[in-house]
Amino acid sequence: MRSLILFLQQVNIEQKIKNAPNSEYQIGVLIGSFVPFIVLAIIAYLLYYRAKKKEQNLKN
Template sequence: MLARLFFFLQQVNIEEKIKNAPDKGYEIGVVIGTYLPFVLLALLAYLVYYKAKNRKDLDD
């Protein structure tokens, strides 16, 4: 229930923002700002996985 509320509050209509963009620079900023958090989250997840996989203290 709470997750649905957060999802609903975080929905952003990217297509409408791009349609109403004043110039191309704004459009590029919207696209980068939309995808960058997901890319960073994926990189963070990979780093955590890689570090956990290669822990030396679990080899005993």
């Protein structure tokens, strides 16, 4: 089941850009490909910050 989901989520960005109607679509595809990475980085930072703050409170 997991492999099926991963297969369906694969996106061929080069193909989308090649078939883009205009330059705004290309910019949207580029931004859309970076959004998941940025969201995961923010979540990771928040988890790290929360754990560090909790550790400091336990020391005091």
